Amino acid sequence: MNRTQTMIAAALLLVGMPTAHARDDAAYDAPFNRSYLLGATVAEARGTVAAPAAATQAGSTHSSAVERGRYLVRTSGCNDCHTAGYPEAGGKLPEAQWLTGSAVGFRGPWGTTYPSNLRLALAPMTEAQWLARARSEMRPPMPWFNLRDMTDDDLKAIYRYVRQLGPAGQPAPAYAAPGQKVDTPFIVFEPQNVTARQARTR
Secondary structure: OOOOHHHHHHHHHHOOOOHOOOHHHHOOOOOOOOHHHHHHHHHHHHHHHHHHHHHHHHHHHHHHHHHHHHEEEEHHHHHHHOOOOOOOOOOOOHHHOOOOOOOEEEOOHHHHHHOOOHHHOOOOOOHHHHHHHHHOOOOOOOHHHHHHHHOHHHHHHHHHHHHHHHOOOOOOOOOOOOOOOOOOEEEEEEOOHHHHHHHOOO
16 A cells, blocks of 8 residues: 555544545556656656757757868868968968968059958858858959858858867958058069060960
């Protein structure tokens, strides 16, 4: 006899009713009680587990995007210009130095441009702003058309990776218009001896 049955029997004895007529309310209500309590327990358990599970899934998705972004940055040539000394070091520079820009400019008919510090440039941007910027035309020698042709998911992965790196370094020098003097080192980014070459091919 369980606790409920014992309490019912004791009460009936007090009023003089034989315990044989006592209904096993615990047994009678058992299916309802069990199903009700099971439903409540399952609901509570689901509520307790669902939030951490969703958070874990979101964290895993974010982590995967960051790793994808790292891969894209490393293999798409971003570091070649946006990380000072990266090509000279054969790509073997600490990740802490990646994408901090360069003070070595590229000079051409458009003027002199500098690889920006992407970690500072993306810090104030929302993801939507980055997507719009990545698909906008930019000055040479930035291959902006490569970014334009990337999928949204790839661009978002790059964004999340750069944001995960965090701000570091100093802003790159400002753009200089054609003919404007600059005091920084620069690479002449236009064909040389074009006339002589054309003369040899005639």
